[in-house]
Amino acid sequence: MASDDCSKDALLEDGRADSGIDSYRSLLKSDEPREPREPSSDPREKASAADERLDSAYGSSSITELVEGCTISGSLEKPAKACEQSERxxxxxxxxxxxxxxxxxxxxxxxxEDVITQHLIQLFPKEVLNIQxxxxxxxxxxATYLNLPSVVKSLVEKGASLELQDQHGNTALHVACQQGQTECATEMTRYxxxxxxxxxxxxxxxxxxxCVHVAALNRQHQILxxxxxxxxxxxxxxxxxxxxALHLAVELHDVASVKLLLGNGANVDAAMFNGCTPLHLAVGRQDxxxxxxxxxxxxxxxxxxxEDETAQDLAEGNDDILALFPFDDIQISGRSVVCKFLAES
Structure with missing residues (x-):
């Protein structure tokens, strides 16, 4: 999926949700629409992305200070000064x-802040929940990065989209598969x-x-x-x-994933774009x-x-692997008879 920078930017723009804040402002009868912000061009790894914003533009103060005095479903306790704040x-x-x-x-x-988060989810329309x-x-x-399944559940129940992609093209389900967060993945797909x-x-x-490739690459057997x-x-x-996924598991020498995939119907002879099967990769890695x-x-x-090479061709010089292969002239129903020398030895 290699693409030039322009086409990638276009994909990013298409994948980003329309700003629901303006929609929500109209619901609140505000007359000051916010100008859209340009996405950051500074590449940052997803593993630290959430942490980078823990000390955001609001500083390190508790998020509760931001909502003091705000009317949130009428069920949060409001300090005395809240009564003095204007609706605007x-x-x-x-x-x-x-x-x-x-x-x-x-x-x-x-x-x-779970209580505030849950109230905000109930307060905001779906469009705001999908702002990126x-x-x-x-x-x-x-919520998925931070492994908060209860928040994931509430967001999905309210209609949050599963299809939105971050700057790396990952959906929230990709993130769950990468980090092995089965509970979050379960809540995401339940509804x-x-x-x-x-x-x-x-x-x-x-x-x-x-998602299945990401799970295999990260050896996330439970998610798989x-x-x-x-x-x-x-x-x-x-x-x-x-x-x-089977090719990737073979490349990683991940026996557990190979067994899991083969046991659940993965095509053992699946070919890459260059014609290599999982067996080509296993032999090439002398596994x-x-x-x-x-x-x-x-x-x-x-x-x-x-390259017009068979797995047998790649195995030349490796007696352990050659012992697995059949004689060329012994076939049944057009397929070579597999010698299980190692399995029986």
Whole structure:
């Protein structure tokens, strides 16, 4: 999925939700629309993105100071000075956006102020729940980064989108798969329709990876099992070289993932764009153990890649792997007979 900077920027702009703050301001009858903010061009790693904003433009003070005096569903206790604040001041707090593009809901989640977060979710319309900050993170992204399943549940129940992508092209479900947050992933998908879930599971980030690829790359076996139960396509190819999750597991020498994928219907002979099968990769990495697993699952040793090489060709000089392969002249129903020498020895 390699693309030039211009097309990537276009994708980012298309993927970002329309600013719901202006919509919410109109609901509050405010006459001062906010100018849209330009996304940050400074690349930052997602693992530290949430932490970078813990000391945001509002400083390190508690987020509760920002909502003192604001009317939130009428159920938060208000200090005495709240009575003196004007309705307009309350609106300004609720509809303000920081220099980093964070709404008060983003900040409440970052500070893990659960009571305030839950009230804001109920107060705001769906459009505000889907506002993305300068890193293109929605409140759902942040709740997932911080592993807050109760917040994820409330956001999804209220209609927060599962399809929004951050600056790396990751949906919130990508984040859950990367970090192994099964509870958050469960809450995200609990209320999704089968069509919506199928669409989200097909979304590729800017590296061309779907959720199942991300889970495999990060050795997240529990999440991988979860994705299998949700009906994820184990044979879907990532967008840069056509690898399936099985190819990635083989490259990582991850025996557990290889067994899990093969046991749940992954195509043992899936070919990359260059024609390499998982067996080509296992042999090329001289991994006799995984090559043996693939052979036992019926891998075709005679399939050729674009270099016109079979897995047997790549195994020359490696007696352990060659011992797995059949004699060329012994075939049954057109397929080579797999020798299970290592399995029986």
């Amino acid at each position: 001041e309350e609106e300004d707090v609720l509809t303000s956006i920081t220099e980093e593009g964070d709404t008060i809901l983003h900040l409440a989640i970052i500070h893990e 900050n300068n890193l293109y993170q929605s409140p759902l992204h942040l 999704a329709s089968s069509d919506e879930l199928a669409l989200v599971l097909k979304i590729q980030n800017w590296r061309g990876l779907t 099992r979860f994705l299998i139960k949700t009906g994820a396509n184990l044979n879907i190819q990532e967008g840069t070289s056509g690898k399936t 006799a153990s995984i090559a043996n697993l693939l052979c036992q699952s019926g891998a075709d040793t005679m399939l050729r890649n674009m």
